[in-house]
Amino acid sequence: MNSIKQKAIAILEKTVLKAGTVLDVRFWEPATFVEIDVHLPETDMRQWNASVQHMKCKVAPATYRDYTPACWDAGTHTCTLFINTSHQGAGSKWAGSLQKGDTIEYLGISGTSHKPLPENQWVFIGDNSSIGHFLALQQLATPGIEISGAIALPPQHHRQFAEYLSLPVTIVNASEKGGSTTLTHWLQQQRYSNAAIYIAGHIPTSVTLRSQAKQNRNIEGRVKVQGFWD
Ligand SMILES: Cc1cc2nc3c(=O)[nH]c(=O)nc-3n(C[C@H](O)[C@H](O)[C@H](O)COP(=O)(O)OP(=O)(O)OC[C@H]3O[C@@H](n4cnc5c(N)ncnc54)[C@H](O)[C@@H]3O)c2cc1C
Numbered sequence: 001m002n003s004i005k006q007k008a009i010a011i012l013e014k015t016v017l018k019a020g021t022v023l024d025v026r027f028w029e030p031a032t033f034v035e036i037d038v039h040l041p042e043t044d045m046r047q048w049n050a051s052v053q054h055m056k057c058k059v060a061p062a063t064y065r066d067y068t069p070a071c072w073d074a075g076t077h078t079c080t081l082f083i084n085t086s087h088q089g090a091g092s093k094w095a096g097s098l099q100k101g102d103t104i105e106y107l108g109i110s111g112t113s114h115k116p117l118p119e120n121q122w123v124f125i126g127d128n129s130s131i132g133h134f135l136a137l138q139q140l141a142t143p144g145i146e147i148s149g150a151i152a153l154p155p156q157h158h159r160q161f162a163e164y165l166s167l168p169v170t171i172v173n174a175s176e177k178g179g180s181t182t183l184t185h186w187l188q189q190q191r192y193s194n195a196a197i198y199i200a201g202h203i204p205t206s207v208t209l210r211s212q213a214k215q216n217r218n219i220e221g222r223v224k225v226q227g228f229w230d
Contacts, residue, residue, distance in 0.1 A: 032086035045074035051111035058105040065091030068132035082132035117196040124149035126201035152179020178202025195221035203227035
């Protein structure tokens with residue numbers, strides 16, 4: 001990028017970027033997944049009830065990635081990001097380098113297509129990049145809503161997921177990108193009537209799961225997809 005363009009972007013960013021502080025960082029073992037607690041004093045989290053949110057984080061010069069703020073507390077302006085750092089990418093590198101006390105910058109926070117639906121059975125399906133997203137959706141569930149589903153994770157993270165998080169879903173092996181094989185196999189065996197089926201994460205896997213859910217006569221319900229990466 002030429003220096004005039006860089007300067008123009010820097011001036012523009014100065015007027016729109018908001019700042020937050022990293023309060024804590026917890027890597028899972030192996031360190032291909034990280035939980036990052038952040039303090040966002042400029043954000044009013046009381047507005048987050050209409051849908052799961054996403055935050056456009058600055059991960060490198062003029063480079064932005066979306067991450068899902070989960071486990072938020074509107075009173076203290078704090079939340080947690082759950083980020084897959086298993087691959088080579090600007091976002092992965094940024095998340096893997098953050099330390100307690102660091103400043104993060106973000107362009108803004110806005111809603112996704114995943115909103116709380118009136119069905120009393122919610123089904124969550126995705127890979128580990130969607131963990132924060134589903135924790136956020138769980139936070140929006142009113143009492144009486146029954147949550148189930150499946151998350152594809154690398155085998156080394158199964159125990160940590162079950163120990164650290166309280167998300168009542170089945171853990172399946174992420175055998176390849178997005179856990180497509182195991183998630184489609186799992187979905188084939190399910191029966192639902194009047195369920196809200198939320199699918200998130202790897203885009204090609206999400207598309208496959210959506211058409212599988214729509215074609216399966218044992219699955220009745222609305223299917224909502226939020227693609228993340230491909
Ligand atoms: C609304 C929304 C919310 C999101 N929330 C989250 C979140 O909470 N947590 C999270 O981890 N991600 C989330 N994502 C995805 C995130 O924005 C990035 O797309 C992702 O982190 C990849 O960015 P990157 O710069 O690291 O890699 P890129 O430079 O985009 O990609 C580099 C390579 O890595 C591969 N890759 C990318 N992501 C993964 C992955 N998860 N597993 C394996 N390989 C991968 C790509 O296929 C590509 O080959 C969200 C995306 C959206 C649209």
